Amino acid sequence: xxxxxxxxxxxxxxxxxxxxxxVHYVRETLGLTGTNVGCDTSQCGACTVLMDGQAVKSCTVxxxxxxxxxxxxxxxxxxxxALHPVQQGFxxxxxxxxxxxxxxMIMTAVDLLQRxxxxxxxxxxxxxxxxxxxxxxxxxxxxxxxxxxxxxKGGA
Amino acid sequence: xxxxxxxxxxxKEDPRFIQGKGSYVANLTxxxxxxxxxxxxxxxxxxxxxxxxxxxxxxxxxxAVFTGQDLIDGGVGKLPxxxxxxxIKVPARWPLTPDKVRHxxxxxxxxxxxxxxxxxxxxxxxxxxxxxxxxVVDARKAAEPGAPLVHDDVPGNVSYTWGIxxxxxxxxxxxxxxxxxxxxxxx
Numbered sequence: 230x231x232x233x234x235x236x237x238x239x240x241x242x243x244x245x246x247x248x249x250x251x252v253h254y255v256r257e258t259l260g261l262t263g264t265n266v267g268c269d270t271s272q273c274g275a276c277t278v279l280m281d282g283q284a285v286k287s288c289t290v291x292x293x294x295x296x297x298x299x300x301x302x303x304x305x306x307x308x309x310x311a312l313h314p315v316q317q318g319f320x321x322x323x324x325x326x327x328x329x330x331x332x333x334m335i336m337t338a339v340d341l342l343q344r345x346x347x348x349x350x351x352x353x354x355x356x357x358x359x360x361x362x363x364x365x366x367x368x369x370x371x372x373x374x375x376x377x378x379x380x381x382k383g384g385a
Numbered sequence: 386x387x388x389x390x391x392x393x394x395x396x397k398e399d400p401r402f403i404q405g406k407g408s409y410v411a412n413l414t415x416x417x418x419x420x421x422x423x424x425x426x427x428x429x430x431x432x433x434x435x436x437x438x439x440x441x442x443x444x445x446x447x448x449a450v451f452t453g454q455d456l457i458d459g460g461v462g463k464l465p466x467x468x469x470x471x472x473i474k475v476p477a478r479w480p481l482t483p484d485k486v487r488h489x490x491x492x493x494x495x496x497x498x499x500x501x502x503x504x505x506x507x508x509x510x511x512x513x514x515x516x517x518x519x520x521v522v523d524a525r526k527a528a529e530p531g532a533p534l535v536h537d538d539v540p541g542n543v544s545y546t547w548g549i550x551x552x553x554x555x556x557x558x559x560x561x562x563x564x565x566x567x568x569x570x571x572x
Contacts, residue, residue, distance in 0.1 A: 246502075262412040263405015303405035316403040320395055328402025329409060 232296040236261065237305030245292045252276045252287035254295075255302060263303040263332050267361070274360035277333035278302050284340035286359070303332035306339065315339050315377040324373035326364035334360045338374045342381060350375070419448055422504035424494040424511050426486035429520035430533060433485055433513065436494055441510040446503035450511070452494045453481035473545040476536035486515070487535050 233242045236259060243258050255261050255278065266288060267275030276288040279301040287300075306313040315338045318324065325331050334357065341348065341356040348356065353374045354367070362370060401407055438450040451459075457479065464478040481492045494511050498504035521527045527535070527542040535542050 256412075261405070262409075263407075265409065266411065303403075307404060312403065319403050320399045323396070325396065325399050325402050328398070328407050331402045332405045335403065 318373035318376035453483035
């Protein structure tokens with residue numbers, strides 16, 4: 230079946246099997262491997278992308294369901310070579326170790342801050358519950374999101 | 386050197402990770418690469434009575450199908466144990482188990498195919514006849530008499546008992562303390 234999906238601003242039309250997951254479409258058909266597959270159970274969130282502005286786990290969305298929608302992946306965040314404040318925060322606050330969870334964490338954080346630009350620490354931790362990290366213990370990831378929230382306040 | 390001591394330094398690895406440019410194994414593509422899928426046991430403990438891989442092998446795009454026994458027949462050896470404890474019992478551990486499964490997820494067969502989707506579809510065509518056995522899933526219960534044997538040649542399911550330090554002094558020190566859950570594990 231044909232799907233037409235806009236990813237990071239570019240519109241693609243492709244033939245896919247009905248069972249094709251959005252994450253596999255993005256990774257294999259489009260070659261955007263920044264989005265990761267980390268589990269079989271929709272728990273880890275490494276596959277998180279924005280679909281029409283909302284964070285979704287792309288392993289649990291069929292490409293067919295994304296027909297006609299706008300997807301933003303980690304590759305689409307930086308604008309004109311400038312890192313998004315959330316990306317910058319992960320760098321400044323050492324929120325990265327192996328980096329496998331990072332794209333998913335960043336996309337979830339972007340959605341979180343869109344909906345709640347001034348989150349408390351508890352709200353950040355709650356908002357990231359769908360993203361698992363095996364390396365960092367989450368402390369610096371939370372600091373990264375707080376850094377981003379602070380830097381996005383001035384209308385950046 | 387002085388400018389690094391005590392300074393906060395950003396990692397040089399981070400730029401590629403925060404932009405989705407990491408070279409994780411799943412991101413590698415090689416010319417003509419094949420993909421492996423593994424058939425795994427849904428049972429915690431069961432005898433493998435038979436495995437039929439003929440239908441899977443015929444699926445277009447499948448390169449090869451192997452059972453645990455196929456690997457042994459092909460000369461693939463056991464997984465080595467590198468742990469050097471006196472009197473350690475090391476049962477045979479094969480890359481794919483030929484006789485029985487010992488945990489949910491224990492691998493019994495594998496498929497190499499031209500795409501990961503074909504490999505996954507081929508798994509569905511592998512027919513495994515299991516005879517479920519009673520399973521023990523608690524470490525302490527596994528060491529009790531009468532517990533099902535995980536490996537038929539390791540009595541009591543204990544691989545080794547390793548003592549380190551001064552037992553008498555330890556027992557004396559614990560004798561005075563009030564019982565706490567971690568005391569049991571420490572001893």
